[in-house]
Amino acid sequence: MIFTLSIYIVTTALLLLSFFKNKTKTKIALRKSWRSFENILPQFLSVLMLIGIILSILSPETISMLLGKDSGWFGVASASLIGSITLIPGFIAFPLASALLKSGAAYAQIAAFISTLMMVGVVTFPMEIKFFGKKSTLIRNSFAFVFSILIAVIIEAVLE
Amino acid sequence: MKYKIKHIIKKYRFFFILLTVNFALLTYDFSLGANAFKLTGVNLLEMLSILPPVFILLGLLDVWVDKALMIKLTGEGSGLKGALIAFLIGSLAAGPLYAAFPIAGVMLKKSSKFSNVIIFLGAWSTTKVPMLIFEASSMGVKFTVLRFLLNLPVIVLIAVIMEKMLSKEEKTEIYEKAEKL
CATH class of the missing domain: 1.20.5 (Single alpha-helices involved in coiled-coils or other helix-helix interfaces)
Structure with a gap:
């Protein structure tokens, strides 16, 4: 407030x-x-609606099984992959992430999703290559991916 | 008028579809559907309360930040100041990452230092001010500050690594590419 x-x-x-x-x-x-x-x-209205529907259908138990603490490296890895591949604007990703956190997802998994979403762009590869070439694009995205996971692990350690 | 309505329907079609799904849910299981509507409403109110200042800031930054001048100040030999300015252009920007590539192209064309262009990209993707505000309002200040602090060294590190890993020829090639775009 x-x-x-x-x-x-x-x-x-x-x-x-x-x-x-x-x-x-x-x-x-x-x-x-x-x-x-x-x-x-x-998109904003749609995603809020989608969050409402999904969270009323999926139980917190299911969410925490997929993205909670016990999902471990599998959860972090799948969250990072989804974050890398999808192209979701922050105005849509943050409400989603926050809703997932409230219903049982863990910080490491959510942070991995957000970090990769921001830094890694598989869909925008062709565009990045057009400006920076293949090698540069590959290096930037790979390091961004690795550091995203590192950031996620640290965030989990500090906030839990 | 007819065109306008058609346009709105097309723009909001996913929303209308989801609205229909939610109503269907309501008839299938009333408490489930009602709960979905309630969740949407609560989230909507929460988000709408932070959005006006975020978007006003976005517009103000767009109008007042002189990108052309800043790009000029990020060339070879601009040192720490150049890196800082590159970071600021990225952080004071608006838009998704793919909107940053054309600007990065302009930076390359105006012979900004390579690592500064990468710093700009890093800042654009992770430390945009209006987005940080929005992030803090939905994820909490603690999460946002922590992520911001962790991302700062990462932005610099990636720029340094790329400066080192790409040979002089490869960088020249990138600059030449930008010249042609």
Whole structure:
């Protein structure tokens, strides 16, 4: 609550500052804000709905079996693979991750999913290769994958 | 008008499908369906309470951060300052990782240092400020801070490793590639 409140205060202050410095730019900024929000809204609503449906059907026991503490390396590995392959925007991944955590998933598995989702992009390989070439793309993604798992293990150790 | 409605239906088709599924669930097992609706509602309210400032920040950053100038400051010999600026361009950005590649291409074209371009990519993928705020609101401040702190060295490490693992010729090739795009 305090966190949300302070974000609102800072944003309002920055918005006012921007408005006093340049009205036109501020209007453009707000239009961009609205457009990016509107862009993500359909997927956003869908995923919230999907989370609702899945969590009401799957029991916490099932989720914790697949992604909980006892899923161990198998859970971490499958979470990392899913994170690497899929292309999910953060605005959709974080609510999902948080919902899974609340219903029995463990930190290591969820952190592995989030980390690989952010850093490793199998689907975007062709695009990355176009700019950086094969070798560079392969090196960046492989190290990103390995470090993601490392980060996940450390997060688990600290937060549990 | 007709076009507009069609457009909205197409855009929200997954949502409508899921809505139908949820209603079907309601008729199949009332408490199950009601629970799904309740979960969706609670999550929606929670998310909507943080989204306005996140998106306003996103728009403000987009308008006020002068990317062209920052790219100019990340060239060979820009040292720690260049690396820091590359990190800032990535962190103050908005959009998915694939939107970062064209900008990385511009950086290469303007002869930013190779490791700085990789630092930019790393920051873009993991430490974007509006996304960090959103992350903290859904995953908790502790998780977010910890992940952020762990990612900082990783971003630098990957840049260093890549600078070392790619030969001079390979890097020249990448720069030439960017020139052609």
